[in-house]
Amino acid sequence: MRSSYRTTALVLGGAAGIVGVSFGALAVAAGISPLTACAMSVIVFAGGSQLAATSVLAAGGSPIAAVASGLLLNSRYIAFGFAVAPRFAGVRARERALAAHLLVDESAALALAQRDPTEARGAYRASGLAVFVFWNIGAALGAYGGNALGDANALGLDAASPAAILAMLVPQLDSRRARAAAAIAAVIALAGSLVLPPGLPVLIAATAPVLAMMIPPRRSFLLAAEGAS
Amino acid sequence: VSALAIAVLAVGTYAMRSAGLFAGARAMPPRIATLLALVPAALLAALVTTQVSGGPNGVAVDARLAGIAAAAVALSLRAPFAVVVGAAMLVTALLRLAA
Numbered sequence: 021m022r023s024s025y026r027t028t029a030l031v032l033g034g035a036a037g038i039v040g041v042s043f044g045a046l047a048v049a050a051g052i053s054p055l056t057a058c059a060m061s062v063i064v065f066a067g068g069s070q071l072a073a074t075s076v077l078a079a080g081g082s083p084i085a086a087v088a089s090g091l092l093l094n095s096r097y098i099a100f101g102f103a104v105a106p107r108f109a110g111v112r113a114r115e116r117a118l119a120a121h122l123l124v125d126e127s128a129a130l131a132l133a134q135r136d137p138t139e140a141r142g143a144y145r146a147s148g149l150a151v152f153v154f155w156n157i158g159a160a161l162g163a164y165g166g167n168a169l170g171d172a173n174a175l176g177l178d179a180a181s182p183a184a185i186l187a188m189l190v191p192q193l194d195s196r197r198a199r200a201a202a203a204i205a206a207v208i209a210l211a212g213s214l215v216l217p218p219g220l221p222v223l224i225a226a227t228a229p230v231l232a233m234m235i236p237p238r239r240s241f242l243l244a245a246e247g248a249s
Numbered sequence: 250v251s252a253l254a255i256a257v258l259a260v261g262t263y264a265m266r267s268a269g270l271f272a273g274a275r276a277m278p279p280r281i282a283t284l285l286a287l288v289p290a291a292l293l294a295a296l297v298t299t300q301v302s303g304g305p306n307g308v309a310v311d312a313r314l315a316g317i318a319a320a321a322v323a324l325s326l327r328a329p330f331a332v333v334v335g336a337a338m339l340v341t342a343l344l345r346l347a348a
Contacts, residue, residue, distance in 0.1 A: 101265070186317060228291040
């Protein structure tokens, strides 16, 4: 991971760009002007929430419901911010204020995959900027180019993002507690998705570490079947 | 109305992004640090789950599930990142083509 985070950042950026195209096309279809869709992509810069808010509007929902669903989806950034904060210890406030806008799933995941704080910030900036640039280019293409590009899902692009996140998750599963936290979080997220609005299940799943902390760090009869590490 | 809605979404999102980055920079007790070290595993697992199962009515099962399984197989074979992502896309796209 160490020397290849730039490549990873570009791959993640490219994937975000393609989602950006679908956002731009959807926004215009929902009655948002292409310029507004582009401005939204720059100042909100959170794909899931932009898609969520736009689809609520497209489905005839109120602007309040659209904003609420977008904010709910982005509430996970509070947890991501706390998670990456140790990598930004001692960094000037101005730089942190800029870095905050680049906080997306990709930049947080890539930064957390690096143990060294300097490497982590490099990976964070590279992926955050790559996603920012490609996302906005994609959104502009989609907004002004319309639906000429066809269905991105037919190319399996909606599987690219979870696969990329899975690749980042695996190195995190380096302890019994981490594996337990991941398993509990996945169950909470899945169960929550059945009854809660999008975004909220992930936020609730972020509490899984509290439950995982109840597991002793070395031995546990619950997970003894996993074998000694 | 939509400009105001977008502005509220933008400001709210930035506030949530910066909250952790600014408040979290303070020194924290070891127990909290241990807890936070487990947050990435939990959040990433939750994100994979919701991105694979997400649908218009909360949960949907489709070709993405086979795609993520292909990614898991590629990961267990220690394949490079691009191969893992490529395998997921290829399997998902092929299944949709066949359907």
